[in-house]
Amino acid sequence: MTTLLPIAIIGTGIAGLSAAQALHAAGHPVQLFDKSRGSGGRMSSKRSDAGALDLGAQYFTARDRRFVDVVQQWQARGWVAEWTPSLYNFNNGQLTASPDEQVRWVGSPRMSAITRAMLGALPVNFSCRITEVFRGEQHWHLQDADGNSHGPFSHVIVATPAPQASPLLSSVPKLAGAAASVPMDPTWAVALAFPTALETRVEGCFVQDSPLDWLARNRSKPGRDTQLDTWVLHATSQWTKQHLDMPKEAVTEHLLGAFAELIGCAVPAPALSLAHRWLYARPASAHQWGVLADSDLGIYACGDWCLSGRVEGAWLSGQEAARRLLEHLQ
Ligand SMILES: Cc1cc2nc3c(=O)[nH]c(=O)nc-3n(C[C@H](O)[C@H](O)[C@H](O)COP(=O)(O)OP(=O)(O)OC[C@H]3O[C@@H](n4cnc5c(N)ncnc54)[C@H](O)[C@@H]3O)c2cc1C
Numbered sequence: 001m002t003t004l005l006p007i008a009i010i011g012t013g014i015a016g017l018s019a020a021q022a023l024h025a026a027g028h029p030v031q032l033f034d035k036s037r038g039s040g041g042r043m044s045s046k047r048s049d050a051g052a053l054d055l056g057a058q059y060f061t062a063r064d065r066r067f068v069d070v071v072q073q074w075q076a077r078g079w080v081a082e083w084t085p086s087l088y089n090f091n092n093g094q095l096t097a098s099p100d101e102q103v104r105w106v107g108s109p110r111m112s113a114i115t116r117a118m119l120g121a122l123p124v125n126f127s128c129r130i131t132e133v134f135r136g137e138q139h140w141h142l143q144d145a146d147g148n149s150h151g152p153f154s155h156v157i158v159a160t161p162a163p164q165a166s167p168l169l170s171s172v173p174k175l176a177g178a179a180a181s182v183p184m185d186p187t188w189a190v191a192l193a194f195p196t197a198l199e200t201r202v203e204g205c206f207v208q209d210s211p212l213d214w215l216a217r218n219r220s221k222p223g224r225d226t227q228l229d230t231w232v233l234h235a236t237s238q239w240t241k242q243h244l245d246m247p248k249e250a251v252t253e254h255l256l257g258a259f260a261e262l263i264g265c266a267v268p269a270p271a272l273s274l275a276h277r278w279l280y281a282r283p284a285s286a287h288q289w290g291v292l293a294d295s296d297l298g299i300y301a302c303g304d305w306c307l308s309g310r311v312e313g314a315w316l317s318g319q320e321a322a323r324r325l326l327e328h329l330q
């Protein structure tokens with residue numbers, strides 16, 4: 001009996017976990033790595049005294065049939081629930097109701113619940129930043145920031161944002177170059193918690209002509225802690241780029257000011273506020289690559305930047321990485 005070497009997967013965001021699940025289901029051992037303390041990447045949620053706050057992805061839509069099907073399975077298992085916010089649009093200084101028919105999904109009881117459930121019992125090394133990916137005579141090996149080596153692995157899947165993927169792909173310059181050609185824009189996120197509910201019907205708002213791009217009433221999402229009235233504000237990429245190194249307190253003050261100007265009701269001092277900077281929030285442009293691959297060498301790169309820059313694109317890209325790898329084994 002031959003023992004299969006594991007497949008290394010760097011990144012436990014939804015792309016990496018999508019690939020991991022598909023490979024595991026096909027009978028291949030996987031070993032995951034993430035520099036963070038937990039899974040989720042840009043779908044992670046921050047624990048706070050006001051409950052868990054979704055600072056990254058706010059909700060997701062499902063348009064591709066394959067993703068629609070998997071989201072239905074997640075719903076049946078209780079990992080996701082439909083979010084039906086009272087939606088608004090802010091444009092030209094006017095706040096107007098903007099209802100639509102779009103189905104929007106969130107992790108339940110927090111966004112990070114999805115990747116946590118997908119990870120299940122798969123083997124993972126957290127707090128492990130991979131700094132180098134190299135191929136020996138036959139197999140792949142990884143080096144981490146603490147000087148530890150990991151391997152051998154039969155294949156490697158790099159499932160990180162493009163700027164972080166590029167150096168990990170340096171053994172295949174063509175792939176490294178493609179990843180390096182995808183700039184990713186940053187987003188400042190601010191969470192606020194008010195002891196008494198703000199007197200507004202707004203639960204989600206698309207914003208134009210403001211430092212803000214989007215705001216959401218976090219506690220209006222299913223399963224959330226409702227003791228405090230919690231909100232998440234996202235700045236535009238443009239404002240974030242102009243204020244990339246601004247101290248968190250000043251970012252909070254600015255975005256709270258913009259929020260108070262547009263929300264149309266009294267905004268008291270929040271009982272809790274926190275700011276988070278997403279350096280690689282979204283690809284500056286969309287691609288239709290699906291996955292980057294050198295199948296002969298056994299190295300793949302996937303993530304939202306290979307497709308739509310959304311949760312759905314990231315999941316589909318992970319599926320594509322697994323599909324291409326399995327196809328090459330046949
Ligand atoms: C503020 C914000 C709002 C968003 N809103 C939405 C939305 O409403 N709807 C939507 O569909 N999408 C939204 N998105 C986009 C969505 O979150 C992403 O498309 C998706 O989560 C990307 O998944 P991924 O697996 O490709 O990457 P990521 O989630 O970024 O996962 C990559 C993982 O790799 C790890 N990693 C990186 N480098 C290394 C390394 N060297 N070694 C080990 N681990 C490493 C990271 O820690 C991370 O866990 C939003 C994103 C942000 C930031």
Ligand SMILES: NC(=O)C1=CC=CN([C@@H]2O[C@H](COP(=O)(O)OP(=O)(O)OC[C@H]3O[C@@H](n4cnc5c(N)ncnc54)[C@H](O)[C@@H]3O)[C@@H](O)[C@H]2O)C1
Pocket residue numbers: 060061087088089098099100102186187206213234281282309310
């Ligand atoms: N801030 C960041 O860093 C982000 C990174 C990646 C994605 N981000 C936002 O995620 C949503 C996801 O897009 P989607 O899945 O296509 O959702 P959508 O609800 O269909 O919205 C797309 C886009 O359309 C406009 N819009 C949709 N519904 C309404 C409405 N009822 N009223 C007004 N406008 C509407 C709006 O411009 C939406 O952006 C998406 O918002 C990304 O920006 C953030």
